[in-house]
Amino acid sequence: MRIALLGGTGDIGQGLALRWAYDTDHEILIGSRDPEKARTAAEEYETELDSRGRDRTINGFANEMAADRADVVVLAVPPYHVGDTVDAVAEKLDDETILVSPAVGMKSDGDGMHYHPPGVGSVTELVADRAPDGVAVVGAFHNLAADRLANLELEFDLDVPIVGDDEDAKETVRLLATGIEGLRVVDAGPLANAAEVESLTPLLINVGRYTDDLHDVGIRFI
Numbered sequence: 001m002r003i004a005l006l007g008g009t010g011d012i013g014q015g016l017a018l019r020w021a022y023d024t025d026h027e028i029l030i031g032s033r034d035p036e037k038a039r040t041a042a043e044e045y046e047t048e049l050d051s052r053g054r055d056r057t058i059n060g061f062a063n064e065m066a067a068d069r070a071d072v073v074v075l076a077v078p079p080y081h082v083g084d085t086v087d088a089v090a091e092k093l094d095d096e097t098i099l100v101s102p103a104v105g106m107k108s109d110g111d112g113m114h115y116h117p118p119g120v121g122s123v124t125e126l127v128a129d130r131a132p133d134g135v136a137v138v139g140a141f142h143n144l145a146a147d148r149l150a151n152l153e154l155e156f157d158l159d160v161p162i163v164g165d166d167e168d169a170k171e172t173v174r175l176l177a178t179g180i181e182g183l184r185v186v187d188a189g190p191l192a193n194a195a196e197v198e199s200l201t202p203l204l205i206n207v208g209r210y211t212d213d214l215h216d217v218g219i220r221f222i
Contacts (some may be wrong), residue, residue, distance in 0.1 A: 003176070004070030005193075006031040006077060006085055009041040011076055012102055013076030015149025019043055020055045024179040028058045031066030039060070052152055072100060072176065074200065076140075079123045086130040095134035098169045101127040102141035104201040109211035112209055113202035120173040124163060124194035136169035138162055139194045140177060143201050145216030156182025157169045157217055158218035161197045163188045186221055 003020060004012040008030035021028050032038035032046070034167045037168040038060030042140050049056045060066075062206050067073050067089040082103050093099065103123045104173045107116040124139030129135055140162040148154050162185055174185040200219060208217050 001072060001176070002029065002070045004029040004031050004066035004073045006066060006073060006075055006089065007081070008032065008060075008066075008074075008076055009037050010076055010078075010144035010166060011150065012141070012144075013074070014045065015144070015146045016074060016102075017058065017074065017147055018048060018057040018152060019180045020176070021045065021049055021058060022052065022054055023060075024176075025180050026176070027055075027173070029070055029141050030058060030060040032060070033061040033063060035060065035062040036064070038066070048152070064089050064092050067097075070097070071097045072172065074100045075103060075127060077103065079105045079118075082123055082127055083130050086107070086127055087198040090130075090132050091200055093135045095136075097129060097135050097139045098172055099131055099135055100141070100173060101137065101139050102144075104142050104198045106202050106205075112206040115199040115202050116194075119200065121192075121193035122198050124198065125191055127164075128191055136164065136166035137191065138164035138166070138169050138173045139191065139197060140173050142198050143204060143219055144206075148216045148218070156180070156218075157220060158182065159184050159186050160218050161188040161200075161219075163191050163194045165190050165199055 042058040042060035129139040
């Protein structure tokens with residue numbers, strides 16, 4: 001499968017790109033508003049993989065071109081850029097494309113991080129509102145620490161809650177997520193439940209901040 005990571009030069013994009021390229025045979029495309037930046041990041045990821053015995057080709061493009069070539073498009077951009085990014089690539093998406101949103105709206109103060117969703121209720125629902133008709137949207141990967149994803153020396157034993165209204169699209173994303181070693185997908189229901197999933201992220205960050213010996217924590221349901 002061909003996966004485009006729009007904003008793939010950032011932390012979460014880097015982590016997902018490296019993990020998919022290391023653990024699976026999916027074709028990885030890095031997207032950016034600046035195609036040269038995307039190509040540079042793709043080369044850096046290739047170098048990192050090569051140092052770990054993985055000879056993989058990763059290509060970098062402008063966001064629109066990456067989206068046009070992909071089966072699954074991951075919006076690995078900050079939450080305040082999500083709507084504009086969807087608008088920019090909308091003409092490149094069709095009813096065969098799956099759009100994945102991992103972004104979480106947060107704000108910080110002296111006490112820690114706090115959930116700060118957009119007016120529609122969650123970033124995932126914002127993506128669904130802005131996506132063209134017929135394009136399936138799935139919320140996933142909200143609660144994974146980007147630093148842990150990008151560190152290929154670390155092993156996972158974590159759960160990934162996903163939300164979506166299209167069951168076939170959710171199944172595709174489940175298969176993609178479980179292709180990363182150590183991740184298990186749990187179904188959190190329809191898009192209307194995205195806020196509950198997204199709001200776990202500031203909690204995890206605060207736990208890591210205030211609890212000794214815990215850093216970049218994740219979740220596991222038992």
